[in-house]
Amino acid sequence: MKDAVAALGGDGSSAQLAGMAELIIQSMTGPWRSFHTPEHIFEVGDGGSPVEVIAALFHDLVYVQVDSGIHVNLARYVAPYVREGAKGLVIDPMREGSDQDLDLVMDLFGFQRGQVLSPFAGQNEFLSALLAVRLLGGILPLPALAQVAACIEATIPFRADLPDGRSCSTVLLQRLTQASLDHGLGLSDAQCRETVVMGVKVSNRDVGNFASEHPSDFLNNTWNLIPETNHELLNADTYTVKGYRVSLQKMEGFLGFLQPGVVFRQFDQEPSNEEHALRLRMAQSNLEVARLYLRLKLVAIALLEAMSWRLVQEVSLASIMGKLPGIGDMPFQLEDQLPLVAQPYIGQNECEITVLHLLEDGRSGESTHDSKHSPVASYLVRSIGVSTALSLLERARLFFANQLSADDFLASLDKPVMQGLQRAVIHVLDQRVQALRDL
Template sequence: MPIQKSPGTIHRTVTLLESALGQLKADVPPSEIERIAVMVHRGMSRQHRSFHTPEHIFALADPDDPHGTLAALFHDLVYYHVDEGFEPEVGSMLLPFITTGSDGTVSLARDIPSGNRPFSGCCAVFGFGPGQELSPFAGLNEFLSALVMALLFEGVIADPDLLIATACIEATIPFRRADSNGDSPAVRLHKRLGETTETMSLDLDEEDLEWAVIRAVAFANRDVRNFAEEDVGRFLDNTWKLLPETNPALRIAGVYTIHSYRVAVQKMRGFLKSLDPSCVFQRYRTEPSDGEYTRLMELTRRNLDAAGTYLGVKFLTASILEAMATLTGGDAPVALFMGEMNNSGDASVLPEQLVDHLPPVNGDPRTDLDGTVYHLLEKGRASSTGFDLQNAPLSLFVYRSVGSEHLAETIAAAEAMHKDEIPPETFLASFPPGVIGAIAGAAAEMVWSRRIALRALAERF
């Protein structure tokens, strides 16, 4: 059977940009299309990214929607804190419009000429103004990404088309609530688009503005559709890809510490627990339909619930290891206790793992376990990552040993320990008899330098 070949990500980026510009009747030389596409590809391929990559562009782009395709190409181009700055060409374009602080803050410059249409247009669509400090959680990356797009295509793409693409990017600012007047983010965007149309004398009527907001909402909902995955494993897959983006300590497999890993999992769990499902997907007029919105909400709630339990078990397991490390010599690499991942590609020789030394769980399998979470821990997320196992055998051992009935109280004890409200010994004593002893005994087989102390813990618990 012949081998099938497909274009690479850089070629697909060039093709997407060429197609979108052609549909918008923009006259751009091939060499310029190549230059811009290469810049976008380079920016989306920076080393600290694991989710917001060129593949994310292709997941969002709709070949029949040139405005949405432009937004897909540019909406994540700037990822300031994860990238630890700007891609050089992007940075040189943005430098006249921003000021940066030594503490990582980014503000809009105060002395931008009022006649600068790309800047004033983006400010109008986003509701920002000169001198404003931009929050990474409320539009910093989206605004600067849209500004790069506007600067590149001023006078090349018609202003109304550029406005619609900018609106699509603005709509991707995530997890926003209605304001004090009850206006949703989409309603507020519609109002700003109307004001921008008047201020910039654009040829857009009310029907055009309605259509623009509907397109923007549809695009924004595609950007977060992972929350409504039918397969919970795929939802967690993308959640896991975000961990090394937002937690630099996890970027080097085999080196990050137990404490760093626990903090990363705890932060993600806290975020998902606090997330209001009604703030994930947006609505405007008939987009999406009532039936589709109900489906999205039901899947989002289910996925958040399952992820909360899964992350709770992972957090609890990391807390056990952290307590043991604290009591036997201090923080250490996860790999020292757990064993290294098999990144060699050779399945015939596997690294020794802590779970190789665990006894079977005593008694019959518990009947109070969440079947979805059990499956995720046993079989794993949809794909592997470079920093963590796809499945979670130690967490599965903990989950089977503790059960759903006592999960909340042991998690509460872990949280109390991390707040220094109780000592590690008290936290470890909150588990059913034998659980901690089994894990400590298995860890003693892995960590020669702490074997005596770990065996003492095993005897104690």
């Protein structure tokens, strides 16, 4: 941070920088952070210009839905500018007079006083940019602060072009150009364009895992994201079958309609046409794998949830599947009781082959809240094939929505396959009963 600040004409020796660094680390190592961590901001800033490095350091500082609020050490810096409203955080409409920090950041984001901040439309980025401007004020010159805030605005993800055809990068250029005039920043047209280019670089690195060469790496990052907004998953011994299913549902719902064109951006030939096209292809491939993987896991967890209703609707997943590797003794594992499939289904295309491998052998990275492999989904697909398994998905959704009974959903599955899963669950539960008898 010191070198980046000095390169932008700021005081790189300021004692305040050490306090800022500590504040960043504290905020990004909270109990719910598993993806948006210090490691992530270092990846986003890696190889970037000084503006990009500072923007990367601050861009995820506030993450309200992950941290269940604003970190107490940050709240005092933004409290004068926002208040709690009935629908969420609101930019305070009652604040008297102008405030250069707030006005500059609002102008760059296209926000206004009294606006309700949306978690899905720039809330966290706006508050993070406001924090950056407030904390670095007096250390960096105002034009550099505006450039940092603009790059943070660029990290608002997954934005389609406006109906008039303008991209979010074009809109940001227009806002920055106007802000330079309104706030006396003195940024030339070329400097404004270069700032937007830097923002595109930061944004593309922020979502770079979508272009991972190996789908397993993409899924590793996806699995790190899941517990950030599903906090109950952090206790691997107690989260319920339903809780796990809901977390998969949310991720499948998000990735199910996401298109590569709103993931990666290009502006002023940054990146090159070739590199941009490659990223889009890789993102499309990874999304296809992730969708199939999640949908097959949803069908599998639906079967376990429907079976668990014979016991109680809120049963822990560990009580049926067994504990995760590395969490105490593992004497009772459902996967050890599943029958071998005499003629296992073989993937019919590259996507299916990849997903079958991921289900059977597991993702490449460890997870604190889930096993790497998916024995029930693997058993299901090896038994009935991908197409037949996917044909159960709509009925699973009806079951989730309480529009189909558990028994009627279970009746959808081929009887011998159902009996194999049923016997495996019964065996695990019998072992638990025997363990109690042996006391």
